[in-house]
Amino acid sequence: MNLPKQPVQQKVLKYAITSLIVAGSIWSASGLEITLEKILKAPEQIAILVGAMFPLDLSQEAIERILPKVAESLFIAWAGTVIGAIFSFPIAFLAANNVAVNYVSEATKQILNGIRAFPELILAFVFLPITGLGALTGTLAIGIHSIGTLGKLSSEVIEGIDEGPLEAIKSSGGSKINELLFGVVPQVMPTITSYWLYRFEINLRASAVLGVVGAGGVGAELINQLRFRDFPRAGTVLVATVVLVLTVDTISAAIRRRIIKGRSIKIDQ
Amino acid sequence: MIKFENVGVVYPGGVKALENINLEINEGDFVIIVGLSGAGKSTLLRSINNLVKPTSGNVVVDGNQVTNASKKELKKIRSDIGMIFQTFNLVNRSSVLKNVLTGRLSQVSTIRSITGLWPKEDKQIAFDALERVEILEKAYVRGSNLSGGQQQRVGIARALAQKPKVMLADEPVASLDPVTSRVVMSYLKKINQDLGITTIVNLHFLDLAKEFGTRLIGLREGNLVYDGSVDDVSDADFENIYGRSIKSSDLIGEDD
Amino acid sequence: MINLPKKPPPSLMVFLGIPAAFLFSYFCFSKVGFNLSDFRENLQNRYIVTDPLFNPKWSWAIENASEAIIETIQIAILASIVGCFIALPLSFYASQTTNQNKISFFLYKSFLNLVRTIPDLFWAMMFTVAVGLGPFAGVLALVMFSLAIMGKLLSETIDSIDPGPLEAAKSSGASHNQSVFTSALPQVLPNFTAYFLYIFELCIRASVILGLVGAGGVGRIIETQRIFLRFDRISPIIVLILVVVILIEQFSVWLRRRIL
Numbered sequence: 151m152n153l154p155k156q157p158v159q160q161k162v163l164k165y166a167i168t169s170l171i172v173a174g175s176i177w178s179a180s181g182l183e184i185t186l187e188k189i190l191k192a193p194e195q196i197a198i199l200v201g202a203m204f205p206l207d208l209s210q211e212a213i214e215r216i217l218p219k220v221a222e223s224l225f226i227a228w229a230g231t232v233i234g235a236i237f238s239f240p241i242a243f244l245a246a247n248n249v250a251v252n253y254v255s256e257a258t259k260q261i262l263n264g265i266r267a268f269p270e271l272i273l274a275f276v277f278l279p280i281t282g283l284g285a286l287t288g289t290l291a292i293g294i295h296s297i298g299t300l301g302k303l304s305s306e307v308i309e310g311i312d313e314g315p316l317e318a319i320k321s322s323g324g325s326k327i328n329e330l331l332f333g334v335v336p337q338v339m340p341t342i343t344s345y346w347l348y349r350f351e352i353n354l355r356a357s358a359v360l361g362v363v364g365a366g367g368v369g370a371e372l373i374n375q376l377r378f379r380d381f382p383r384a385g386t387v388l389v390a391t392v393v394l395v396l397t398v399d400t401i402s403a404a405i406r407r408r409i410i411k412g413r414s415i416k417i418d419q
Numbered sequence: 420m421i422k423f424e425n426v427g428v429v430y431p432g433g434v435k436a437l438e439n440i441n442l443e444i445n446e447g448d449f450v451i452i453v454g455l456s457g458a459g460k461s462t463l464l465r466s467i468n469n470l471v472k473p474t475s476g477n478v479v480v481d482g483n484q485v486t487n488a489s490k491k492e493l494k495k496i497r498s499d500i501g502m503i504f505q506t507f508n509l510v511n512r513s514s515v516l517k518n519v520l521t522g523r524l525s526q527v528s529t530i531r532s533i534t535g536l537w538p539k540e541d542k543q544i545a546f547d548a549l550e551r552v553e554i555l556e557k558a559y560v561r562g563s564n565l566s567g568g569q570q571q572r573v574g575i576a577r578a579l580a581q582k583p584k585v586m587l588a589d590e591p592v593a594s595l596d597p598v599t600s601r602v603v604m605s606y607l608k609k610i611n612q613d614l615g616i617t618t619i620v621n622l623h624f625l626d627l628a629k630e631f632g633t634r635l636i637g638l639r640e641g642n643l644v645y646d647g648s649v650d651d652v653s654d655a656d657f658e659n660i661y662g663r664s665i666k667s668s669d670l671i672g673e674d675d
Numbered sequence: 676m677i678n679l680p681k682k683p684p685p686s687l688m689v690f691l692g693i694p695a696a697f698l699f700s701y702f703c704f705s706k707v708g709f710n711l712s713d714f715r716e717n718l719q720n721r722y723i724v725t726d727p728l729f730n731p732k733w734s735w736a737i738e739n740a741s742e743a744i745i746e747t748i749q750i751a752i753l754a755s756i757v758g759c760f761i762a763l764p765l766s767f768y769a770s771q772t773t774n775q776n777k778i779s780f781f782l783y784k785s786f787l788n789l790v791r792t793i794p795d796l797f798w799a800m801m802f803t804v805a806v807g808l809g810p811f812a813g814v815l816a817l818v819m820f821s822l823a824i825m826g827k828l829l830s831e832t833i834d835s836i837d838p839g840p841l842e843a844a845k846s847s848g849a850s851h852n853q854s855v856f857t858s859a860l861p862q863v864l865p866n867f868t869a870y871f872l873y874i875f876e877l878c879i880r881a882s883v884i885l886g887l888v889g890a891g892g893v894g895r896i897i898e899t900q901r902i903f904l905r906f907d908r909i910s911p912i913i914v915l916i917l918v919v920v921i922l923i924e925q926f927s928v929w930l931r932r933r934i935l
Contacts (some may be wrong), residue, residue, distance in 0.1 A: 151546060151547075151550060151556070152555075153546055153555075153558075154555060154556050154557075154558045154559060155559075156559050156896065157559055160514075160559065163934075167934075171756055173676045174756065175752070175753055175756050175757075177749065177752075178748075178749035178750070178752045178753035179753055181745065181746065181749045182746065182749050182750065182810040182811065182814065182891070183751065183810075183811075184753070184810075184811050185815065188806070188811055191806070191807070192806050192811075192815065195805045196801075196802070196805045196806070198805070199801060199804055199805040200875075205789040207934070222706070222707075223677050224703075225702075225703040225706040225707050226698065226703075226707055228699060228703045229704050229707050229709065232700045232703070233706075243889075251721070265919075266771065266921065267917050268913070269880060269883065269884055271796075271858045271887065271915060272883075272884070272897075275901050275910075276724055276728070276906070279720065279723045279724050279904060280717055280718065280720050280721050280724055281714070281717050282717065283848060284708060285706070285707035285708060286705075286707055286708045286709060288707070289707045289709065327815075355794040356794070358794050358797065359795070359796035359797065362796060362887055362888055363798075363887065363901075366707070369797075370788065372800060373800055373888065375799070376800055376804050376861045388793070388801075391792075391793070391794075391797070392789070392792045392793060395792045396788070396792055405692075455679050459863060470842065470845070470846055476920055493848075494848040494850065495848065496846075496848070497846055497847060498847060498848030499848075500846070500848075501847070502843065502846040502847070504839060504842070504843060506839050507878065508815050508837075508839030508840045508843040510840045510842075510857070510861045510862060511856050511862075512861045512862060512865065513857075513861045516695065517861075519685075519856070520839075520857075521843065521844050521849065521857050521858065522847050523849070524844060524847060524849035524850070524853045524854070524857065525847060525848035525849055525850075529850060529853055529856075532856065532857060533853075533855050535854075574843075577843070577847075578847070580846070581809065581847050587846075638925035645924075
């Protein structure tokens with residue numbers, strides 16, 4: 151029997167990828183001085199820390215101190231998302247190449263990319279000396295970063311619309327504004343609102359960590375409790391954050407599903 | 420070889436797919452099962468290798484109880500039964516050879532199959548199977564780069580690689596055009612004749628059934644309504660199986 | 676008079692949801708202390724930041740931050756590889772297509788969700804306490820981070836694969852693990868590769884800030900300079916990081932095109 155030969159390139163690609171992964175890991179692990187000893191010790195060390203957190207500190211004093219901080223993270227995330235939504239919405243139209251002229255859309259996209267490139271935390275500590283320690287700084291940082299991400303996503307939604315309705319409006323004598331209001335906005339609104347909510351979920355996690363640089367929220371509380379080695383209280387902070395994030399995720403995901411699916415209307419005969 | 424003893428299948432929700440089927444299929448038979456879609460053909464076929472577990476009665480294959488077999492026994496029984504699917508069920512991103520080697524999984528250790536270090540003999544069996552359906556030269560081509568007919572031949576090769584005693588084919592040509600359908604059916608027929616593998620095929624084209632089958636089984640609403648030689652079957656029998664007169668869509672037709 | 680169809684009542688969502696969203700927004704803005712006049716006043720302090728920010732000390736940054744930037748990249752490489760490869764088997768347990776056991780499916784799924792809930796920097800803080808300050812804590816934090824994202828994305832991809840090949844393998848008498856490995860894994864491997872590159876990009880960005888809590892990388896240098904308001908030293912570091920991030924993203928885009 152004349153057996154076919156396995157093409158060489160199939161094998162080469164496989165080995166190339168494998169060696170890239172192995173070489174990358176070894177280079178990184180040795181550069182970071184991660185030894186087998188450290189790795190083997192880690193599970194026990196982590197178990198000790200987790201063990202020290204339980205039972206949680208549920209004293210009234212702890213709760214009264216922690217809950218407002220957790221709530222503050224929620225407020226920062228929502229206010230930041232609102233800033234992002236309000237500003238990104240018109241900008242997204244400027245960035246969409248089927249609405250704005252080419253050079254405007256290109257330029258706007260580059261600006262959005264530029265904004266997106268800065269993590270919230272970096273924005274936060276740049277604002278810190280200007281707006282001071284506290285929630286406002288966090289809100290601005292999250293808001294500005296969200297303009298970048300929401301602007302990009304929303305413009306992609308606008309670029310993906312069905313052009314048919316626009317043509318229909320144009321052919322019936324509608325203006326450019328009519329086209330946007332009655333052709334584009336109804337098509338993109340459900341997806342864009344669901345992106346706002348999705349961004350809110352992400353921003354909640356971001357606002358939780360902003361406290362690390364003093365920009366408000368629950369992050370400062372966690373780092374302080376860990377620094378003072380008050381592990382049961384740190385555990386309470388952690389659990390409270392997890393509960394908040396899970397709750398918000400669940401509610402927000404349900405609303406997003408409902409928005410995307412639309413309402414089913416019963417028609418009475 | 421295969422025996423159905425009072426087999427019934429009721430799906431969760433109460434749909435009766437099969438009712439009290441008694442049937443015996445002999446070694447080396449080439450059996451064709453016809454019936455409307457929803458008549459229970461696919462359920463009947465899948466109860467032979469327990470992909471569908473009968474809710475009453477028993478299936479016996481080659482002297483082994485299938486219906487109440489343990490997990491381990493079931494694997495052994497299944498390894499002797501090859502199966503061919505309407506949608507081919509190839510892993511599109513894997514090479515033809517890898518797809519055919521899946522037929523050898525029950526015979527090799529998990530470690531070997533995961534690391535891809537297949538024993539030489541198993542590879543040879545896979546090559547032989549491909550040679551039999553005349554598609555050996557495509558061994559290292561990706562499944563997705565083949566035409567439908569070629570994919571189904573790979574499907575046949577995969578089943579053959581099991582070295583099965585029984586071959587089940589569930590609507591093997593339903594996704595193919597008339598010319599390719601006949602090619603695929605002839606491979607099945609040839610394998611049945613050359614290797615003596617008991618073959619059971621679900622079809623809904625009556626002319627193909629007559630052309631290739633020796634024994635014909637008719638199902639209607641989960642009941643056995645016809646069992647006999649293909650040569651004896653009349654149009655009236657078909658109308659009884661289908662519960663209506665024969666339409667042109669029941670025939671695959673001639674090549675044009 | 677024709678019989679007009681009845682207008683459906685306004686949906687509860689619109690009727691209550693939109694006013695509620697407005698009220699909640701108002702409440703949040705007042706809570707975070709958003710106030711335009713204060714804000715205008717604050718803006719007059721902007722020179723503290725902007726003056727040094729636009730006078731970057733390039734030589735200082737290159738001399739002092741290069742090594743830390745490489746450390747940042749190494750953290751991201753190692754963590755994304757380890758995290759994604761741990762997530763690979765877990766994802767098959769967290770999908771109902773490949774795990775019919777409802778209890779273990781639920782446990783794996785919940786585990787992945789829980790890990791995803793905790794922000795990356797929280798992981799980093801905890802690991803610095805558990806295993807000590809330094810990049811090892813950072814790697815562990817990003818392992819959890821990439822594990823959670825990969826687990827979610829990949830298990831959802833597995834949910835939607837073609838179950839046909841799995842049935843084919845099962846019908847030939849293959850064991851469950853064999854079926855999954857030969858019939859499900861190849862179907863999701865291209866997705867795995869794409870997700871991996873995406874997660875690697877996320878890790879590069881995330882690893883920049885790990886140093887703020889002492890978990891290694893260039894964030895360590897940013898943190899010390901930040902405290903002394905040396906924005907003239909920070910701004911070139913940020914630019915350097917941006918260049919690296921963009922270069923890596925370009926590489927990742929190129930690689931994605933080649934492989935997929």
